[in-house]
Amino acid sequence: MKIGDPIVMVSGDGEREAMPAFLYVYVEDTDETYRRAIGAGGEPIEEPKDTPMATDER
Numbered sequence: 001m002k003i004g005d006p007i008v009m010v011s012g013d014g015e016r017e018a019m020p021a022f023l024y025v026y027v028e029d030t031d032e033t034y035r036r037a038i039g040a041g042g043e044p045i046e047e048p049k050d051t052p053m054a055t056d057e058r
Helices: 030-039
Strands: none
Touching: none
């Protein structure tokens, strides 16, 4: 998977036991990135939202 310039490797289980994980990616325009991901066939776990925390989860 490529996110911007870097490549992020994601795989299923195999030699290692599978475990749940989350990958947080910080982007310039959260709403546009979300729309593009859904348009490309991504399946959302939850929609972006504003939170009172220091990080933006929109």
